[in-house]
Amino acid sequence: MGAPPEELRGRISSSDARNERSPAxxxxxxxxxVISRVDGPxxxxxxxxxxxxxxxxxxxxxxxGLFFLVDRLFHEWSESKRAPVIVVYGKERFYxxxxxxxxxxxxxxxLEDSTAYGFQE
Amino acid sequence: xxxxxxxxxLVALLVGLGVLMPNPFGLxxxxxxxxxxxxxxxxxxxxxGRGEHYRAITEYERFIFxxxxxxxxxxxxxxxxESYVAGKWWPEGVKAAMEAMEDPELSxxxxxxxxxxxxxxxxxxxxxxxxxxVLSSALEVCTNPTVRxxxxxxxxxxxxxxxxxxxxxxxxxxxxxxxxxxxxxxxxAAKIRQGELSSKERSPWTAAVLAALFxxxxxxxxxxxxxxxxxxxxxxxxxxxxxxxxxxKQPALAGGMALAELxxxxxxxxxxxxxxxxxxxxxxxxxxxxxxLETGLSxxxx
Numbered sequence: 060m061g062a063p064p065e066e067l068r069g070r071i072s073s074s075d076a077r078n079e080r081s082p083a084x085x086x087x088x089x090x091x092x093v094i095s096r097v098d099g100p101x102x103x104x105x106x107x108x109x110x111x112x113x114x115x116x117x118x119x120x121x122x123x124g125l126f127f128l129v130d131r132l133f134h135e136w137s138e139s140k141r142a143p144v145i146v147v148y149g150k151e152r153f154y155x156x157x158x159x160x161x162x163x164x165x166x167x168x169x170l171e172d173s174t175a176y177g178f179q180e
Numbered sequence: 181x182x183x184x185x186x187x188x189x190l191v192a193l194l195v196g197l198g199v200l201m202p203n204p205f206g207l208x209x210x211x212x213x214x215x216x217x218x219x220x221x222x223x224x225x226x227x228x229g230r231g232e233h234y235r236a237i238t239e240y241e242r243f244i245f246x247x248x249x250x251x252x253x254x255x256x257x258x259x260x261x262e263s264y265v266a267g268k269w270w271p272e273g274v275k276a277a278m279e280a281m282e283d284p285e286l287s288x289x290x291x292x293x294x295x296x297x298x299x300x301x302x303x304x305x306x307x308x309x310x311x312x313x314v315l316s317s318a319l320e321v322c323t324n325p326t327v328r329x330x331x332x333x334x335x336x337x338x339x340x341x342x343x344x345x346x347x348x349x350x351x352x353x354x355x356x357x358x359x360x361x362x363x364x365x366x367x368x369a370a371k372i373r374q375g376e377l378s379s380k381e382r383s384p385w386t387a388a389v390l391a392a393l394f395x396x397x398x399x400x401x402x403x404x405x406x407x408x409x410x411x412x413x414x415x416x417x418x419x420x421x422x423x424x425x426x427x428x429k430q431p432a433l434a435g436g437m438a439l440a441e442l443x444x445x446x447x448x449x450x451x452x453x454x455x456x457x458x459x460x461x462x463x464x465x466x467x468x469x470x471x472x473l474e475t476g477l478s479x480x481x482x
Contacts, residue, residue, distance in 0.1 A: 126446070129443065129447025129448075130455070133399070133407050133411050133414075133447065133448065134399075134454075134455055136406040137399075137404040137407045141462075159458070162461065163384075163454070163457035168308065168338075169341030169461060169468070170304065170308075170334075170341050171308060171341065
């Protein structure tokens, strides 16, 4: 039994992912680290739009990353009435993770997708 | 004197044996071992109860290693499996289930539980076919009606996720529970047979075609009126800007605007399809929650 527990596994995979930077991320990283800093932290969603797009680009490549960003911008208004509210850094935000949006691209049904119940447990 | 009449050599021999073998009849060793096993078991159970599944697994394994003859070894194996499932550690769960089921002394009840969890692990790992096969076998092995109903509920949710509504209704109709839970399951089955849930589902193809014909219509089809209005306004603004740039003979500006409009337009179709899948999943999740609440059985989160 050499494998670490779930919570540790999450941390390890995210730190590994942080070290691997693909060219697909470059425009989204620019958007997040340059444009967003000038624009200010005003996003009401969690993860923020740019972080969402960055994660999508990492997972699906630049083109789909861009489409996911457009999708997030379009569906934010309605989503703020449906998504659960969480507190991040002392501010209330609407929780809309990539896992809850790209499951259909991963070809997973409700029970097959172990992330489907993630935030409730 | 009590020892009067005993040969001295016999007394010496008995005393010597007592020194060399502090427990010649094995009585206190047996009780100390039982106590140790109880303490070890209690520690594992305590950690499991606190939700520290990974540490609990280690303690259950320690229990099996130190007390292989204990009657709770089978339970410890199933507890390890339950801990893996609780920690969403599906591949390890499959291994633990196989190990548990290889134990010839595993009781029928524990074997049933191991099969149930093995099926769940297969499904969670994305192998619904194998999961369904294992769960069907578990239904044959298990004798406890509550467990059988729990498995049926899980199978109903599995089939619902795959859009196999006939199989969902069939699984719910087979629920054995009497009273409210059984009635609730049968009511859900009847509603599914009438197409109540499937009629609320939306087609990603229809959403895509509507969005392609008229930007925003795909979102309106899902009842996302605010999004529909936003999509319509953004697309309208960029399309208008492109036309205006062409009319004012500004080819560079027109090209840039057209490119941006192309992104919004294709993004509108993508967003419609994505939100349709999201809508259908939310519908399923709500139904699944309602089913668990009304029947008092939780299939998907055992």
